[in-house]
Amino acid sequence: RIASLRISASATAPIELLLPAANTLVPALQAVGTGGIQLEAGAILRNASGAPSGTAISTADSLYLFAGAVYIHETETAHAALLNKLSRAPATATGRFVFNIPGNASYTVSASNRTYGALQFMATAAGGTKNYVSTGANPLLIRQELRIDSGVTYSLNLSAPVQVEGDCRIYGHLNLSSGSVAGQLVLKGNWSGSGRITESGSASALVELRGSNLQQVRFCGQLQQQVAVQLNNPSGIKLYQPLWLPYLFRMQQGVIYSSDTALLTLGPACVLVADSLSAVQYVDGPLCREL
Numbered sequence: 001r002i003a004s005l006r007i008s009a010s011a012t013a014p015i016e017l018l019l020p021a022a023n024t025l026v027p028a029l030q031a032v033g034t035g036g037i038q039l040e041a042g043a044i045l046r047n048a049s050g051a052p053s054g055t056a057i058s059t060a061d062s063l064y065l066f067a068g069a070v071y072i073h074e075t076e077t078a079h080a081a082l083l084n085k086l087s088r089a090p091a092t093a094t095g096r097f098v099f100n101i102p103g104n105a106s107y108t109v110s111a112s113n114r115t116y117g118a119l120q121f122m123a124t125a126a127g128g129t130k131n132y133v134s135t136g137a138n139p140l141l142i143r144q145e146l147r148i149d150s151g152v153t154y155s156l157n158l159s160a161p162v163q164v165e166g167d168c169r170i171y172g173h174l175n176l177s178s179g180s181v182a183g184q185l186v187l188k189g190n191w192s193g194s195g196r197i198t199e200s201g202s203a204s205a206l207v208e209l210r211g212s213n214l215q216q217v218r219f220c221g222q223l224q225q226q227v228a229v230q231l232n233n234p235s236g237i238k239l240y241q242p243l244w245l246p247y248l249f250r251m252q253q254g255v256i257y258s259s260d261t262a263l264l265t266l267g268p269a270c271v272l273v274a275d276s277l278s279a280v281q282y283v284d285g286p287l288c289r290e291l
Contacts, residue, residue, distance in 0.1 A: 096145075
């Protein structure tokens with residue numbers, strides 16, 4: 001039990017505070033005063049509590065993840081109460097919240113009506129594979145990067161959009177619609193990775209490119225099942241890797257720049273929806289249709 005905690009470090013000399021698995025107290029770290037828990041650039045707080053339940057880290061004020069700071073939730077204990085205290089101040093927009101949960105069981109992540117800075121999912125603490133799930137009726141806002149690492153499966157059943165203001169990096173498996181509602185992923189930044197984006201429920205899913213500047217697409221993974229892609233960026237998008245679309249490609253506004261080495265391909269069942277008379281929505285480069 002402390003009044004407050006502030007960790008000041010640097011990118012070249014990081015400082016990590018570890019709550020180890022041997023500690024089973026609940027709470028094990030409790031900040032009760034003004035100032036809460038402040039992690040500055042280079043600071044890492046790793047919560048690896050071995051408690052079977054409860055909230056191992058709590059703060060009466062706020063959890064501040066400033067630019068360059070990282071909080072790692074590496075425990076099966078609850079995190080919702082800590083998210084209630086996660087600061088939304090502009091200076092915390094790029095602080096990173098990491099889920100790296102041990103064990104074989106699926107772990108439920110609080111996403112509905114939540115705002116994160118950068119959000120990352122890992123599977124190393126679980127031995128290389130881990131399933132995460134989120135359900136709810138309200139939006140999820142990620143103010144910076146969304147990163148899903150190799151070995152991770154993240155299954156969503158959200159009836160409101162997931163909006164990513166920064167880059168989206170998918171190296172694992174993102175299931176946008178695992179239930180009865182259509183999942184929507186809105187990307188404002190660049191899109192990359194070598195993983196999979198799918199849906200497994202009774203509804204389709206949508207990846208919408210809705211930036212305001214030219215978006216770079218380096219996603220060389222797979223889109224599967226009824227996953228649609230929509231271009232809704234007046235500045236357009238540029239492909240740096242081949243992109244294969246299985247289900248639906250809707251051009252609402254913007255130009256998609258492709259090339260011989262970054263080919264846009266429509267699968268045999270993919271439907272293209274566009275206004276052929278429009279001067280603001282077209283493909284600048286090769287477009288291939290598979291038979």
